[in-house]
Amino acid sequence: MKIAAHITAVEKIVGHTFSNRELLEHALTHPSAVEGRSVSASYERLEFLGDSILGAIIATEVFERFPTMDEGELTRLKISLVSGKTLSEAAQDLGIGEHIILGESERGTGARGMHSALENVYESIVGALYLDGGYEAAHRFVMRTLAARITPTLARRPVSPKSRLQEVTQRDAHCAPEYRLVGEEGPAHSPTFTSVVLVGGRRMGRGSGSSKKEAETEAACDALERLAAEGPLAATDADADASRARMRGMRCISSR
Numbered sequence: 158m159k160i161a162a163h164i165t166a167v168e169k170i171v172g173h174t175f176s177n178r179e180l181l182e183h184a185l186t187h188p189s190a191v192e193g194r195s196v197s198a199s200y201e202r203l204e205f206l207g208d209s210i211l212g213a214i215i216a217t218e219v220f221e222r223f224p225t226m227d228e229g230e231l232t233r234l235k236i237s238l239v240s241g242k243t244l245s246e247a248a249q250d251l252g253i254g255e256h257i258i259l260g261e262s263e264r265g266t267g268a269r270g271m272h273s274a275l276e277n278v279y280e281s282i283v284g285a286l287y288l289d290g291g292y293e294a295a296h297r298f299v300m301r302t303l304a305a306r307i308t309p310t311l312a313r314r315p316v317s318p319k320s321r322l323q324e325v326t327q328r329d330a331h332c333a334p335e336y337r338l339v340g341e342e343g344p345a346h347s348p349t350f351t352s353v354v355l356v357g358g359r360r361m362g363r364g365s366g367s368s369k370k371e372a373e374t375e376a377a378c379d380a381l382e383r384l385a386a387e388g389p390l391a392a393t394d395a396d397a398d399a400s401r402a403r404m405r406g407m408r409c410i411s412s413r
Contacts (some may be wrong), residue, residue, distance in 0.1 A: 158256075163258060167253065167256050169180065172298070172301070173286055173290055173294050173298070175289050180203070180225055181282070183203055184282050184284065185200065187200070187274055191260070204277045207280035208284075211239055215239055216231075216302075231321055237319060238311065241273065243277035245301045245375035249275055253279070260346065273368045273370075276370075283298065317354060317377075322381055330357055334355065335354065336373045337353050338353060338372070349366070350365065350367070352375075360374075361379075362380030363375075
């Protein structure tokens with residue numbers, strides 16, 4: 158199928174006709190298909206933007222929909238909804254997978270990274286919709302594809318390492334962890350990423366993985382293990398006081 162046909166098919170899927178069709182082309186293009194070309198030729202930059210827009214849409218929706226939920230419950234609910242599993246399932250259900258533009262190197266592997274690619278393309282489409290049609294276009298797509306999955310039971314599920322770390326740092330240091338990509342090795346179709354996580358400017362963990370999100374998850378695990386080694390993670394009131402005391406020096410400037 159030609160690229161133009163992929164674009165037309167996905168326009169029908171998302172319910173939006175693009176004024177700038179190049180945006181959607183980039184949103185569908187795996188990095189393996191544009192090796193050696195500009196970083197804007199694949200979905201990576203749009204994924205970055207879409208991740209933030211998606212987070213804002215979901216955060217606003219759950220905040221307004223569940224007025225009795227506390228911060229921890231809202232955090233767990235939001236993270237469940239924007240998780241890789243949820244987004245890849247949503248993209249697959251829409252039939253987006255067959256329209257992702259892959260390079261020869263990725264097709265030759267049997268598309269081993271399709272789960273990650275589906276998640277990334279979902280986020281990049283949100284970014285493309287935002288740039289082409291504004292917030293409302295992005296909001297309509299997100300609500301149409303994720304609204305049925307918004308349920309309060311998600312707030313009670315075991316949280317991921319990243320969300321657990323966020324709960325701890327927001328409670329005890331009054332700021333969110335910051336993830337930074339510090340390394341990328343290997344070919345485009347099979348890279349290894351390395352990320353670190355900082356809390357209040359202090360490096361708390363480091364991790365590697367086959368995707369940026371996997372590397373961040375490993376870094377969060379490392380940070381949680383380090384915090385646990387320094388003392389209990391607020392299992393009791395006394396533990397909570399000790400945890401807050403450990404992290405008092407890492408408060409964000411914006412919280413002062």
